[in-house]
Amino acid sequence: MERKRVLGLALAGALVACSSGNFGRATGEGGGASPSPTIAASSEQEAIEARETPTPAPSASPPPIAAPAPNWNDLPVAANDAAGLSQQLVMLETAIHDPNVIGPQLAWMGHLQQLAYSRLQDYPEWKDSVLAALPDQTRAAVNGSLEAGKQLRMLSGPVPKTLPDWKIVAPASIDDLLSYYKEAETEFGVSWYYLAAIHLVETRMGRIRGLSSAGAQGPMQFMPATWAMYGKGDINNDQDAILGAARYLKAAGAPANMQKALFAYNHSQAYVNALILYAEVMKTDPAAYRGYHGWQVYYPTKDGPVLLPVGWVKE
Helix, strand or coil: CCCCCCCCCHHHHHHHCCCCCCCEECCCCCCCCCCCCCCCCCHHHHHHEEEECCCCCCCCCCCCCCCCCCCCCCCCCCCCCHHHHHHHHHHHHHHHCCCCCCHHHHHHHHHHHHHHHHHHHHCHHHHHHHHHCCCHHHHHHHHHHHHHHHHHHCCCCCCCCCCCCEEECCCCCHHHHHHHHHHHHHHHCCCHHHHHHHHHHHHCCCCEEECCCCCCECCCCECHHHHHHHCCCCCCCHHHHHHHHHHHHHHCCCCCCHHHHHHHHCCCHHHHHHHHHHHHHHHHCCCHHHHHCCCCCEECCCCCCEECCCCCECC
16 A cells, blocks of 8 residues: 655654754653555654654854763753763763663663764764764764764654654563564565664654554554555564564565665655665664664654653643
């Protein structure tokens, strides 16, 4: 079934929406031939593009602040100057690669990474000096993620007037999700990092649950008719949805032609470019997935991006 093309709207915004200091926390309950594309322009997709964060235009030169020591009970805050941002990115890369950093602390680091990347998107004049101060491997990972975010920002549309019909849930664990990607890779030949990139961009590793039965559904955002052709099991189950996405991509030309397969999944070259960039980061450095797993759901509003924490639900 043909997917409606509204790709650059709220979701690319939600994917981009998080770096500015002007953000808040939303309140709510709880804490052969290519197949037709999978995802519809549901509210989920309208906000994925919101997740790279359409932030208000930053001031020309914010006052520098020192990067604070981590306080795991507070929301992370990206540094407000190029030198501080470089220090944070080096610290983040070290933490993400440290197997002793797990659970809430690792998630906090991933969240801060998301905010730091968005801060750097907001101040492109810092990019050269920040990248120059980073080790080679860190520089490549940061640059790849920045370029992916840049592609998703190209999809951004008008800022939504209302919050989405969603419930935000905790993602499955890193180990569980990696096992699902690898299972799909073994069965269908689609490399795990492409599936992880789709999962990241579509629903932030399954955090977004749409409350409407219409439009795209589940952690990999299938249209019901497409799911009937390529899915097995529960459309809202991560394992079933990841296997369904791999099955669909194989029918669309993967793994031989990933460009073609990903474009079938979503008819946007900017979307495809972003997926390939995120996938390349994880292919080069599989530990990068540990950082991406901590990225949160932000939604753009006229007052700035709003964090939708786990437990948030549209009232």
